[in-house]
Amino acid sequence: xxxxxxxxxxxxxxxxxxxxxxxxxxxxxxxxxxxxxxxxxxxxxxxxxxxxxxxxxxxxxxxxxxxxxxxxxxxxxxxxxxxxxxxxxxxxxxxxxxxxxxxxxxxxxxxxxxxxxxxxxxxxxxxxx
Numbered sequence: 001x002x003x004x005x006x007x008x009x010x011x012x013x014x015x016x017x018x019x020x021x022x023x024x025x026x027x028x029x030x031x032x033x034x035x036x037x038x039x040x041x042x043x044x045x046x047x048x049x050x051x052x053x054x055x056x057x058x059x060x061x062x063x064x065x066x067x068x069x070x071x072x073x074x075x076x077x078x079x080x081x082x083x084x085x086x087x088x089x090x091x092x093x094x095x096x097x098x099x100x101x102x103x104x105x106x107x108x109x110x111x112x113x114x115x116x117x118x119x120x121x122x123x124x125x126x127x128x129x
Contacts, residue, residue, distance in 0.1 A: 006120040009111075014123055021106025024073075028100035037093045045097045046104075056118060064113035071102055071112060 009017060032042060055066025069075070076098035083091030105111075111123030119126040 004116065006114045006116045006125070008120075008124040009122055010124070014109075017111070017123060018107050018109060021103045021108075024103030025100050025107055026103075028096045028103060032093055032096040032100070035089050035093050035096070037090065041093065042097050042100075045094060046101055049098060049101050053118070060117055061115045063118065064115045067113045067118075070098075071105065073099060073102060076102065 008014075029042075049070040052066045052070040053063065056063030076095040079098065080092050080095035083089070083093075083095055106123065109121075109123050110126060111121035114120040114122065
């Protein structure tokens, strides 16, 4: 059985999604700066979601699922709500760092992974303009 041909977002829609990612990055960093938690924590946790790529050791489908689970805005949004309701600024801070990371990835064109391979994302193939 052959692999399906990946379908990528192109044109204006891709540009809008990348600009949206840049805006999320800036907004999360700006809000985080108001929490006065320091930038060391930000730098230490910024690339933590990329550890999900370890899932690729179990195969392309598992890797894509693990990576995508930590690269959607649902996780940081839920964590931020919980942190806000419980008045736990550090939890809100972690949620903002997580959201900033996702925005950074999207701004650079690293989207949600497709099961066809690590380089195939909803924003296009990594390494192709």
